[in-house]
Amino acid sequence: MYGLLLAVGVSCQTQQIVTDSPKDVAKKPGQMKSDIKPYNEVITSEAKSDQGLFTSHFVGDKLYFEVPLELLEKDMLLVSRIAGVPAGFGGGYVNAGSKVNEQVVRWSKRGDHIDMKVISFENESEEGSPIYQSVQANNFFPILFSAKISAYNDNKTSAVIEVSDLFTEEVAAINGVSPELRKQYKVKKLDKSRSYIQSAHAYPKNVEVKHVMTYEAEEPPAREQAGTISMLMNQSMILLPEDKMQPRLADHRVGWFTTRKYDYNSQALKADDYEIINRWRLVPKDMEAYKRGELVEPVKPIVWYLDPATPEKWRPYFKQGIEDWNVAFEAAGFKNAVIAKDPPTKEEDPEFSPEDVRYSVVRYVASTTRNAMGPSVTDPRTGEIIESDIIWYHNHLRSYRNRFMIEAGAQNPAARSLETPEEEIGEMMRMVIAHEVGHALGLPHNMKASSAYPTDSLRDPGFTQKYGLTPSIMDYARVNYVAQPGDEGVRYIRMMGPYDLYAINWGYRYIPGKSAQEEKQILSNWILEKAGDPVYEFGSGYRGIDPQSQRESLGDDQIKASEYGLANLKKVVPNLVKWTSKDNQDYDDLEEVYRELGGMWRGYISHVISNVGGIYETRKTADQEGTVYTHVPREKQEAAIAFLNEHAFTTPHWLLNEELLGRIQASGSIENIQGLQGRSLDNLLDKERLERMFTNEQINGKEAYSPVEMMDDLRKGIFSELYKGTKADAYRRNIQRSYVDTAAEYIQNLEKEEPGEVTSTDIIALMRGELEQLRRDLRAGSSRSNDKLTVYHWKDLLARIDAALDVDA
Incomplete structure (x- = not known):
């Protein structure tokens, strides 16, 4: 049908x-x-x-x-x-x-x-x-x-x-x-x-x-x-072709770009919606040999030409990145399915043009844009990919040069220069092209893939050289920041993994004699054979609720991975002046790398925050046992808050390197740190996160990490100087003000919210109670510090709380 x-x-x-x-x-x-x-x-x-x-x-x-x-x-x-x-x-x-x-x-x-x-x-x-x-x-x-x-x-x-x-x-x-x-x-x-x-x-x-x-x-x-x-x-x-390709029905357990359809002849009591996957038309040239399990060439392989503008130096890496996918297509029964070609000369093909839909091209764009893309043109009737022009923007080299220095400089001598050796930068380019080719073949990001590997396995040279950093090249896991100094022989750059072979086999294996509907059970059985193995799980990472499905996250333990990453950043910062400076040049590169390092710090913090109020998602269908969604255990959430109190909201003195800052800014370090910490706090106290925690408490009772417990632990960490009677420095005063202002904002927005928003949840009660507790603590302990500015600060917080609670001070 x-x-x-x-x-x-x-x-x-x-x-x-x-x-x-x-x-x-x-x-x-x-x-x-x-x-x-x-x-x-x-x-x-x-x-x-x-x-x-x-x-x-x-x-x-x-x-x-x-x-x-x-x-x-x-x-x-x-x-x-x-x-x-x-x-x-x-x-x-x-x-x-x-x-x-x-x-x-x-x-x-x-x-x-x-x-x-x-x-x-x-x-x-x-x-x-x-x-x-x-x-x-x-x-x-x-x-x-x-x-x-x-x-x-x-x-x-x-x-x-x-x-x-x-x-x-x-x-x-x-x-x-x-x-x-x-x-x-x-x-x-x-x-x-x-x-x-x-x-x-x-x-x-x-x-x-x-x-x-x-x-x-x-x-x-x-x-x-x-x-x-x-x-x-x-x-x-x-x-579009008159001879339409047979579509393949999508399954949300395997990641594919899809086209949605609505069937009004469905026997269901509604217009039945379903999706078909976007893929190239690959048909075995020798069907009988294919049926016997032999590797067979396709009737029409997928060919990408390099843009004539591609520098000769980088062409071998681009071609390798394209043809790396042949390993995956061999898993689907095809050999030489993907071919990379140099641009033809005028004598070889006088009609060649990248604009001609008969040619798919990897375009090399002279642009300051720091990006690469793998778009494709798809027949919406069947999901057949007709053509693809992958785009590599020249300045994307800069992104990888900087990231390699920041995340691998502590461990890898090759990363300690802005003149990244060709072997390393070439390998990075190869894997970027492979990633974009994956998109052009129909595969979306699989941000869950990296959580399949134990975090400490990324410090093992034998493991990383064989399996890479993640089971899928479609994950964002660009540099091995988990590896530590002394971990000799580990792999630093991502590569294709077992999930990629599995997904290509699922989408491209030719199943002769079966309709799209008849294929459905066969395809489902292939998924069930891998069920329970995290290597073959898919998660897009775009809903933001699953800590195992995040951009740039490595390993199955985000807290441990972020501890490793921060340990490396602390070793990198004191060396940045030396690694980025050149005679007769200013400090623009130093400023750029330092700014991006701050962004990576915030990324590591965000990876940990996602555990708080987090929900693990394991995609399933009704014929599989178990639930799809599971709340992160309370001990993991408690550990995440402890990490944040120690690493996110304390003063990051290591980021405030005077030798470095004195070369790139006259002032502003306080505001910069305030921005990094403030955005992390806003992320942690996000409305939807708190609502998930309330739901978890309602369902699981004392087994859940409640919002009240979380706020109590957070307050004790952020206001540790208040409870110890010690001085709060400028950075700590900023994060303490942010804490009070964030809680106050929930209350002050009470009358502005539409029905069904914050006003109909327990968040208002939580924030009001938290501010009342903090007010009592401030009144009891605000005079204990022997630092006059700290005492003034406590009194200012009291005034802010009174204003928020509309209390006559």
Whole structure:
């Protein structure tokens, strides 16, 4: 049933293709004269033409498409990407190459017009079933663009239309400025006088158009942009295959990028929603040999070309990163499934272009952006990945250079320089490319993978050289910060692991003779065979509740791993001046590395905080025993608070290295530490975290670590000077103020909250009771310190608490 549904989708199959020629629509009495002209009057000798899927013609500043009538009603994918952005656009998080929309379109003929309609395959039913007409009626396809036919070609097989307005008017569906950014930058309107089509190129299976969009904006990203936002957009129109690939039904226990569907013919008492995975079409070249268990080449391998701009020095590492995936595909029964190629010369392939959808390319972008991406273009009807352009931004080298120094400098001499040796930086680049290729193959991040390995195993050279830092290259576990000085021979850089082989086998193994629905039980059995083994578990890490599923976390014990990481940072800081300084240069690199080190400190702290009110998630289906969600044991949560009191909220004197700070800032160390500690405290006292703790207490009683106990332990740690009668330094005074202000803010926002928010939980009572307890303690102990400023500080806190509780002091 699923196989039929997925192949059909919601489509206008009852709509006939009209292929009238001009003489077929000859003027009848009372009709207006047709505007259709002879071909050579529209596409003149001045035209600059490019033949392909739709032949494109530039006549002056007008762009025409020559639409073959045989391609009317064919499914095409329209992909809108940002090709060039102004500095600071989207806060620096929107980069060239970012995809803003992906939609299926069909070109249709309507009298003397050609319409481009947006087609959805999300809602579907079997053609001929009673509900089919209703599904069609309630999913009427919008017209994105319409143009009058200007001419027909000589043999009447193509219609010529002008499409300039599609790319120079403001069309929301292909726009690069989101409604949120329009509001942020106070965009007034598109300025057509400064918007134009830059280029149009046609290829056998796609058409590419680049166009500049210029907007008037009151508050553009940067002041020097003078009330203007100009951006370069790239629109790709890709012909989708008529021979549809059989989809594979997704299972949330194995991580895949997916496409959602709604089946209105389901026997369930609802529109049955399900997902299909996004993957390339791999079919064994020798089916009988494949069935015998032999490794077989695919009919069409997955090929990535290197960008001609890729420096020769880095090409071997890029190619290795791509072809590393062949090990995983061998687990699925394929050999030579993934191939990396150098860019062809003009003599080898004069038609080669990275814009051609027939070629997937690893693009090397000269940009200050510190990132890499692995996007792909997917057929939403079946989940088939059509093409992928992986993007490597040149400045991403800087990210890995800095991280390697910060997290491995204490243990590894090779990391003690900004001139990272080629062997190490090349290996990092190789694994970044492998990670992005994983995305392009259909795999999302698996942040849970790293928790499968015992933390101390990452100090073992034999273990790390064989198994890496995590079972999956799709985890964020970039440098081994657990290893300590003296742990000779350990691996420092991530690599592919057993989960990757398992996931590729699950998604790509060819199962002949089975429909998508019939495959489902086979695929589920493969998962059940691995059930209970953490190496094969998946967790995206984006819900933020599972401490075992976090970005950059290493090992199964986040507290121990963070202790190891902090121990290394403390050894690195005194050496940063020496490791980053060069004669006749300033201290910009030192400042950058020190700032990023602070961010990693906060990351280690965050890994521990996630245990407080944390919930372990083990993805299961109803045929498996046990629960999906389990609260973190109270002893682990208590240990996390003890760690935070010792490492997060005490004064980090080791970060306040005078030799270092004296070179990069005149002042501001107090504010910097306040920012790091304050954000960590806000994270710890997050509303949703406290609510999970209340729920745990309600369910598990005394076995739970209650919010009252947590706040009591936290208060005793943060206000230890009050209870000991000792001096509180400036850094401690800041975190103590933050504690009081955070609790007070919950109470002061009481009347501002919408019904069902904080006011309907026990958080208000908790914070009020906590402040009342602290007020009693302050009154009893505020005069015990022999430091006058500390006494003033205690009195200031009393005033803040009284104001929060609305008490007449």
